[in-house]
Amino acid sequence: MSSLPDVVRIDNLNVTFATDGGAVKAVDGVTLHVAPGEVLAIVGESGSGKTVTAKTILGLLPETATAHGAVILSSKDGSNSNDVLAVSKQKLRQLRGTDVSMVFQEPSTALNPVYTVGWQIAEGIRAHGEFSRKEARTKAIEILGRVGIPDPESRVDYYPHQFSGGQKQRVVIAMALVLDPGLIVADEPTTALDVTVQAEILDLLRRCRDEFGTAIVLITHNMGVVADLADRVVVMYEGKIVEEAPAQELFSNPRHEYTKRLLGSVPRVGHGTTRATDRLAAREPDWADRAPVVVADNLKIQYPGRLGKPGFTAVDGVSFNIRPGEVLGLVGESGSGKTTIGRAIAGLTRVTGGSLTVLGHEMHGFKERAFKKVRSDIGFVFQDPASSFNPLLTIAECVAEPLIVHGRAANAGAARKRVNELLEAVQLPRAYGDRYPHELSGGQRQRASLARALALEPSLLIADEPTSALDVSVQAKVLELFAELQKEFGFAALFISHDLAVVDILADRIAVLYRGKLVEEGTGAEVLGAPKDAYTQRLLASLPVPDPAAQALRRDELRLLRAAG
Amino acid sequence: MTMLIETAPAPKAPLWTRLPVVHQLRQSVGLQRGMLVVGLVITGVFILTAIFAPLLAPYGYSQLRDDSGPFGAQRAPGGEHLLGTTVGGYDVLSRVIWGSQTAITVMVIAIVLSIFAGVALGLVSGYFGGWLDRVLVVICDAVYAFPALLLAIVMGIVISGGRSDLWGGIFAAAISITVVFIPQYFRVIRAETVRIKAEAYVESARVLGASNGRIMFRHVLRNATRTLPLIFTLNASEALLTLAGLGFIGFGIEPSSAAEWGYDLNKSLSDVTSGIWWTSLFPGLAIVLIVLGITLVGESLNDLADPRLRSRRAPGKTTAGVAGTSVVPGGTLNAGPGGIDGLEASSPASDQHPNDDPFEAK
Numbered sequence: 001m002s003s004l005p006d007v008v009r010i011d012n013l014n015v016t017f018a019t020d021g022g023a024v025k026a027v028d029g030v031t032l033h034v035a036p037g038e039v040l041a042i043v044g045e046s047g048s049g050k051t052v053t054a055k056t057i058l059g060l061l062p063e064t065a066t067a068h069g070a071v072i073l074s075s076k077d078g079s080n081s082n083d084v085l086a087v088s089k090q091k092l093r094q095l096r097g098t099d100v101s102m103v104f105q106e107p108s109t110a111l112n113p114v115y116t117v118g119w120q121i122a123e124g125i126r127a128h129g130e131f132s133r134k135e136a137r138t139k140a141i142e143i144l145g146r147v148g149i150p151d152p153e154s155r156v157d158y159y160p161h162q163f164s165g166g167q168k169q170r171v172v173i174a175m176a177l178v179l180d181p182g183l184i185v186a187d188e189p190t191t192a193l194d195v196t197v198q199a200e201i202l203d204l205l206r207r208c209r210d211e212f213g214t215a216i217v218l219i220t221h222n223m224g225v226v227a228d229l230a231d232r233v234v235v236m237y238e239g240k241i242v243e244e245a246p247a248q249e250l251f252s253n254p255r256h257e258y259t260k261r262l263l264g265s266v267p268r269v270g271h272g273t274t275r276a277t278d279r280l281a282a283r284e285p286d287w288a289d290r291a292p293v294v295v296a297d298n299l300k301i302q303y304p305g306r307l308g309k310p311g312f313t314a315v316d317g318v319s320f321n322i323r324p325g326e327v328l329g330l331v332g333e334s335g336s337g338k339t340t341i342g343r344a345i346a347g348l349t350r351v352t353g354g355s356l357t358v359l360g361h362e363m364h365g366f367k368e369r370a371f372k373k374v375r376s377d378i379g380f381v382f383q384d385p386a387s388s389f390n391p392l393l394t395i396a397e398c399v400a401e402p403l404i405v406h407g408r409a410a411n412a413g414a415a416r417k418r419v420n421e422l423l424e425a426v427q428l429p430r431a432y433g434d435r436y437p438h439e440l441s442g443g444q445r446q447r448a449s450l451a452r453a454l455a456l457e458p459s460l461l462i463a464d465e466p467t468s469a470l471d472v473s474v475q476a477k478v479l480e481l482f483a484e485l486q487k488e489f490g491f492a493a494l495f496i497s498h499d500l501a502v503v504d505i506l507a508d509r510i511a512v513l514y515r516g517k518l519v520e521e522g523t524g525a526e527v528l529g530a531p532k533d534a535y536t537q538r539l540l541a542s543l544p545v546p547d548p549a550a551q552a553l554r555r556d557e558l559r560l561l562r563a564a565g
Numbered sequence: 566m567t568m569l570i571e572t573a574p575a576p577k578a579p580l581w582t583r584l585p586v587v588h589q590l591r592q593s594v595g596l597q598r599g600m601l602v603v604g605l606v607i608t609g610v611f612i613l614t615a616i617f618a619p620l621l622a623p624y625g626y627s628q629l630r631d632d633s634g635p636f637g638a639q640r641a642p643g644g645e646h647l648l649g650t651t652v653g654g655y656d657v658l659s660r661v662i663w664g665s666q667t668a669i670t671v672m673v674i675a676i677v678l679s680i681f682a683g684v685a686l687g688l689v690s691g692y693f694g695g696w697l698d699r700v701l702v703v704i705c706d707a708v709y710a711f712p713a714l715l716l717a718i719v720m721g722i723v724i725s726g727g728r729s730d731l732w733g734g735i736f737a738a739a740i741s742i743t744v745v746f747i748p749q750y751f752r753v754i755r756a757e758t759v760r761i762k763a764e765a766y767v768e769s770a771r772v773l774g775a776s777n778g779r780i781m782f783r784h785v786l787r788n789a790t791r792t793l794p795l796i797f798t799l800n801a802s803e804a805l806l807t808l809a810g811l812g813f814i815g816f817g818i819e820p821s822s823a824a825e826w827g828y829d830l831n832k833s834l835s836d837v838t839s840g841i842w843w844t845s846l847f848p849g850l851a852i853v854l855i856v857l858g859i860t861l862v863g864e865s866l867n868d869l870a871d872p873r874l875r876s877r878r879a880p881g882k883t884t885a886g887v888a889g890t891s892v893v894p895g896g897t898l899n900a901g902p903g904g905i906d907g908l909e910a911s912s913p914a915s916d917q918h919p920n921d922d923p924f925e926a927k
Contacts, residue, residue, distance in 0.1 A: 020875075274631065346772045375774035388765035391785050397765075405775045452769070 329507030607858025683750025691758030
């Protein structure tokens with residue numbers, strides 16, 4: 001690209017962690033380099049060593065880690081270069097911020113809540129040279145303006161909680177950019193953000209490269225983000241680099257087997273429509289006339305406010321119904337009320353207005369005692385596989401819990417036969433019943449979670465983002481399993497997700513929520529093929545597709561949409 | 566959909582290595598292990614001394630004379646009295662050994678009385694919340710403001726009318742400690758309960774329609790008691806200090822009823838200025854050592870329970886293997902609907918994330 005040296009050059013890096021179970025190697029002989037002004041994406045699944053590799057560039061490894069190899073970091077003008085693994089702590093502090101800086105995954109925890117954002121930016125400036133308070137503030141205002149914070153002169157004195165999630169991430173990026181480093185390491189910079197905000201942050205990162213000439217190491221598991229931003233891609237697997245190629249080439253012609261499978265398991269919008277049509281055709285003729293399992297009529301759910309303040313309306317006049325054996329996909333961004341609806345159907349959150357009928361039982365003002373019988377007909381799959389099992393019970397005991405609670409079995413031992421059947425139904429080996437939840441991986445736990453939800457053969461299943469905590473390849477398998485089980489058991493389902501592509505795979509009908517209101521509802525073909533509502537259009541356009549060329553076109557479309565709306 | 570695959574259950578460590586303290590001892594390294602071992606040895610010696618006091622002590626705790634006549638007061642260490650005698654003419658060594666019995670009784674009674682009440686109240690208060698929770702929290706905060714020793718004095722007067730016999734003294738100390746400890750257990754269990762109540766597995770039990778009692782005892786209680794051993798050890802040493810404090814200010818147990826270190830220290834006050842060091846040194850040393858020992862155990866358990874504070878052996882340069890299947894949670898790409906082989910190939914141990922620790926069960 002130019003005569004300047006690479007901003008970072010990693011040579012045969014090995015990182016080993018000391019754990020209770022002995023030493024574990026996280027990175028195994030990684031060699032890579034980043035040219036000035038280049039966006040290098042490191043992709044891989046959790047545990048592939050991508051984050052550890054990136055943190056090594058900043059010398060941010062925990063005490064339990066030992067690193068061998070060389071990480072040569074050069075300043076932006078190429079005047080000096082240092083081996084991060086060899087320099088003193090003091091020198092390392094000088095390098096951080098000036099030569100390399102970091103953008104963290106979770107903007108709300110990366111900012112200190114008790115200081116203004118201006119103070120926090122100035123802190124970074126004043127740590128690297130003689131600046132007066134006033135100069136630092138001027139610089140902070142300037143950089144806030146450049147990352148697209150409106151009215152930076154007054155907002156420099158705002159506290160982090162006064163910004164929205166996307167704006168907070170802009171502030172974090174401003175902090176990273178303020179000393180004009182040659183390299184920014186961005187660790188999953190958009191994972192915690194909604195898809196429409198993600199598109200804006202990706203635009204900003206692109207501007208970082210174009211306007212500031214900053215190279216970016218982008219760590220992500222989202223292939224759509226990679227396609228949107230990256231120039232070159234490194235695929236990591238089990239601590240090793242398995243493939244390295246320019247973005248365009250990687251997506252059009254993946255060479256390594258693992259890359260191919262990784263790309264193959266990325267859900268794409270539009271793939272599920274044919275399946276939904278097939279299912280609809282297979283329904284019995286009187287299906288449409290049968291009594292729905294769930295009917296929501298002008299449903300309102302309000303959370304009580306603090307003393308003297310009005311409550312927060314999470315769901316505001318939503319009407320929908322779920323017919324027997326039908327999968328309704330509920331899509332929305334964080335705060336749209338989708339989880340609240342799911343919890344209300346399961347009786348975990350109280351309905352405050354309108355009407356919600358679940359299996360013929362009115363949920364507005366329900367009594368727990370009267371509802372208990374209905375509960376055996378409802379299954380629930382939770383979002384976080386890590387916390388949805390009691391850590392002190394074995395998987396078999398957890399799966400047997402519904403059977404015991406509803407008197408179908410006296411104890412876990414008596415239920416074991418049925419538990420084994422269930423584990424086999426979700427394709428887990430029987431012996432896994434004797435393991436404890438922490439001995440299972442996330443995907444396996446989510447399978448067990450499905451087994452528990454199906455133990456009583458419910459006629460309604462509520463799945464609250466069941467795959468959002470999983471890696472993309474595992475997600476694909478769990479979704480496939482879900483579809484198979486749905487076909488076999490024939491339960492109706494409410495499938496809650498923030499990801500349109502995921503919902504598209506499973507749902508017969510899709511409902512889109514926006515700020516507590518239902519903005520659009522229809523079959524996958526209707527909602528995704530020809531969205532009528534402006535918000536749905538924006539949501540759909542914001543979703544990055546794993547194809548750099550197509551993504552570039554979509555980016556322009558989104559820009560037009562935003563300008564229009 | 567009927568795949569019959571039997572696999573051997575995951576191999577489990579032998580039972581004795583999973584016992585609470587043994588597990589931590591095996592897990593610890595370096596300084597932390599040293600601290601734990603020292604603490605355990607001191608505590609062990611203390612407990613053994615208390616159990617075998619009648620065999621170990623050369624004389625009784627209230628013995629003033631033997632066959633050859635009275636012991637004599639303030640005799641220097643050596644000869645028949647290894648650690649000398651006190652101003653009252655008691656054998657110091659025997660008093661120190663017998664004193665461990667009194668100390669351990671107070672600790673056991675204080676903890677037994679407070680732990681059940683504190684845990685039960687904390688569980689109910691945290692789980693149900695509402696007005697009961699608020700009232701209990703206010704009461705506990707009020708009790709915090711009370712000095713333990715003052716309470717112990719009041720208890721001593723109430724229970725035994727100021728006359729200090731063995732059980733009067735022991736219960737005065739134990740009950741006053743109980744009153745102060747209940748809020749501590751209450752606070753810890755309540756906080757854990759409130760946290761666990763929001764965990765998905767408790768919500769999942771609620772969705773199933775499990776009763777409140779079942780959720781509280783099967784799902785919440787067992788997960789909430791993780792920090793108890795730590796408060797337990799720290800409270801034990803505090804109980805001992807309160808007992809000794811009571812004895813020192815004159816509300817302790819009469820020497821004819823039991824041996825008690827605080828009382829001996831009180832009586833030895835005047836000896837110190839006249840160069841008689843053995844009457845105060847040994848009971849004082851006993852108190853310091855036991856508090857130190859128990860606190861060391863408590864602190865090391867605390868550090869070991871927290872993965873961030875726990876030290877580990879540094880890895881060698883070439884010993885480690887790559888963390889095999891942690892790369893693809895949920896089985897390999899071939900597993901699942903495609904086939905079960907991939908799932909089977911992964912061993913349970915390597916499924917864990919490097920930072921996943923079995924003890925730190927989430």
